Amino acid sequence: xxxxxxTRTDAGGFVATLRAHSRRYHDQHPFHVRMxxxxxxxxxxxxWVANRFYYQENIPRKDAAILSNCPDVEVxxxxxxxxxxxxxxxxxxxxxxxxxxxAESAGLTREEVLDHRHLVPGVRFAVDAYVNxxxxxxWIEAVASSLTELFxxxxxxxxxxxxxxxxxxxxxxxxxxxxxRLEQAPRDCEHALDVVTAHCLSAESQAxxxxxxxxxxxVLWSLMDAIEQAYPE
Amino acid sequence: xxxxxxTRTDAGGFVATLRAHSRRYHDQHPFHVRMxxxxxxxxxxxxWVANRFYYQENIPRKDAAILSNCPDVEVxxxxxxxxxxxxxxxxxxxxxxxxxxxAESAGLTREEVLDHRHLVPGVRFAVDAYVNxxxxxxWIEAVASSLTELFxxxxxxxxxxxxxxxxxxxxxxxxxxxxxRLEQAPRDCEHALDVVTAHCLSAESQAxxxxxxxxxxxVLWSLMDAIEQAYPE
Numbered sequence: 513x514x515x516x517x518x519t520r521t522d523a524g525g526f527v528a529t530l531r532a533h534s535r536r537y538h539d540q541h542p543f544h545v546r547m548x549x550x551x552x553x554x555x556x557x558x559x560w561v562a563n564r565f566y567y568q569e570n571i572p573r574k575d576a577a578i579l580s581n582c583p584d585v586e587v588x589x590x591x592x593x594x595x596x597x598x599x600x601x602x603x604x605x606x607x608x609x610x611x612x613x614x615a616e617s618a619g620l621t622r623e624e625v626l627d628h629r630h631l632v633p634g635v636r637f638a639v640d641a642y643v644n645x646x647x648x649x650x651w652i653e654a655v656a657s658s659l660t661e662l663f664x665x666x667x668x669x670x671x672x673x674x675x676x677x678x679x680x681x682x683x684x685x686x687x688x689x690x691x692x693r694l695e696q697a698p699r700d701c702e703h704a705l706d707v708v709t710a711h712c713l714s715a716e717s718q719a720x721x722x723x724x725x726x727x728x729x730x731v732l733w734s735l736m737d738a739i740e741q742a743y744p745e
Numbered sequence: 746x747x748x749x750x751x752t753r754t755d756a757g758g759f760v761a762t763l764r765a766h767s768r769r770y771h772d773q774h775p776f777h778v779r780m781x782x783x784x785x786x787x788x789x790x791x792x793w794v795a796n797r798f799y800y801q802e803n804i805p806r807k808d809a810a811i812l813s814n815c816p817d818v819e820v821x822x823x824x825x826x827x828x829x830x831x832x833x834x835x836x837x838x839x840x841x842x843x844x845x846x847x848a849e850s851a852g853l854t855r856e857e858v859l860d861h862r863h864l865v866p867g868v869r870f871a872v873d874a875y876v877n878x879x880x881x882x883x884w885i886e887a888v889a890s891s892l893t894e895l896f897x898x899x900x901x902x903x904x905x906x907x908x909x910x911x912x913x914x915x916x917x918x919x920x921x922x923x924x925x926r927l928e929q930a931p932r933d934c935e936h937a938l939d940v941v942t943a944h945c946l947s948a949e950s951q952a953x954x955x956x957x958x959x960x961x962x963x964v965l966w967s968l969m970d971a972i973e974q975a976y977p978e
Contacts, residue, residue, distance in 0.1 A: 579809035585832050
C-alpha cells in the first residue's frame with residue numbers, strides 16, 4: 513500500500529474519528545436502552561440471549577478469517593488469542609461456552625440455543641455479513657471493524673449492573689462472559705488500535721478503516737433491530 | 746451432509762485408499778530423490794530452501810482458513826495448535842522462524858528469503874492454489890488435503906539423514922524444523938485422520954476426501970517441478 517498522492521492526516525484526529533463512532537454503538541439502540549433500564553420481559557431477554565449466541569459462535573470464525581488474510585506473523589501471534597478466548601482450549605472453557613451458561617441461567621436449554629430454533633433471519637444475515645466482511649476485505653479493514661471493542665467495556669459494566677438489579681431471576685453465575693469481556697475487550701482493542709494506526713497512514717486508508725468501523729456499528733445495530741422486531745412489547 | 750442414497754464403504758478400505766497415495770507423495774519426485782541421495786548442488790539446495798519457504802509461511806494462513814470454515818469448536822481447539830506450531834507465540838519461535846534458520850544455515854540471508862526474490866511463479870501458484878482450496882472448499886476436504894502428513898515422517902527421517910551425510914556444509918542447528926516435524930506430523934495427521942474418518946461416511950464424501958489428498962499431492966509435486974525447472978543440473 514502506498515501513500516503517494518494521498519494526504520496524511522494526524523493520528524490523533526483519526527483516533528478521535530474512530531472513537532466518535534461510540535454514538536452509533538448499539539448501546540444506544542432502543543432495545544438495548546430498555547435492556548439496561550430493566551424494561552425487558554423474560555421472553556425478550558431470552559430472545560436476545562438466544563439470538564446473540566449466533567454472533568458469539570461466529571466470532572472465532574471471523575477472527576480466523578482475519579488470521580488467514582494477514583501476512584504479518586507478529587499480528588497473527590496476538591490475534592490468535594481472541595480465538596482461544598472464545599473457543600477455549602478444552603471442553604467447558606471459552607466465551608462460547610460461557611454464553612451457553614448465560615443462556616442456561618436465563619432459563620434456556622443448551623439445545624434450543626445450539627440448534628438455532630430461535631435465530632431470526634435478520635440476525636443471521638447481519639452476523640454472516642460480518643464474517644464475510646472479514647473473509648473478503650483487506651485484513652486491516654477487518655481489524656478496524658473490531659474497534660467497536662473501544663466502546664464495549666462501558667456497556668459491559670452497565671449491563672452487569674442492570675442484570676444484577678433488574679433481572680435477578682438470572683443466576684449471577686451466568687454473567688461470567690460479561691465479566692471476562694471487561695478485561696479482554698480493553699486488551700484486544702488496544703492491540704487492534706495499535707495495528708490500525710500503524711498501518712493506516714494515508715487519508716484513504718484511514719477513511720476505509722472508519723468505514724469498516726461504521727459497517728460494524730451497522731451489523732450490531734441491525735442485529736438489535738431484528739431482535740426488537742421478533743420480540744415486541 | 747446426508748448419506749441417503751449413497752453407499753457406505755468400510756473405514757478400513759477408505760484409510761487404505763488414502764494411505765496408498767504415498768506413491769504420489771513428492772518424496773518420489775526426481776528432484777527430491779536426488780536431494781536425498783546427495784546429488785543436489787549448493788545452488789539447487791538453496792533454491793529449494795528459498796522456494797519452499799513460501800509454502801512454510803503460508804501454512805498458518807491455510808490452517809486459519811480451515812478454522813474459519815469449521816463450525817465444530819472441538820475440531821478448532823485442536824486445529825489451532827498447527828497455527829501456533831508454525832507462527833510461535835513470541836519472536837524467535839515457530840516453524841516459519843525455524844525455516845529461516847535453515848535458510849541461514851544453508852548460506853542464504855533472511856532478507857533474500859523473506860522478500861521472495863528467488864520465488865519462482867510455479868511455486869507461488871501451487872502454494873496459492875493450496876491456500877485457496879482451504880478457503881473455498883468445504884472444511885472437511887481441506888482437512889483431508891492435509892493428510893500428506895501421513896507420509897511426512899518417513900521423508901523427514903530420510904531427509905535428516907541425507908542432510909547430515911551429504912550436505913555437511915549446512916549447520917546441523919538449521920535442521921531443527923525437520924526434527925520438530927518428526928513429532929508434530931504424526932500427532933497432526935492422527936487428528937486429521939480421526940476427523941476425516943468420522944465425517945466422511947458416504948462413498949461420495951470419501952471420494953471427495955481422496956480427491957482432496959490427490960490435489961495436495963499435485964500441489965507438492967508441482968512445487969518440485971517448478972523448482973527443478975528453475976535450478977537445472
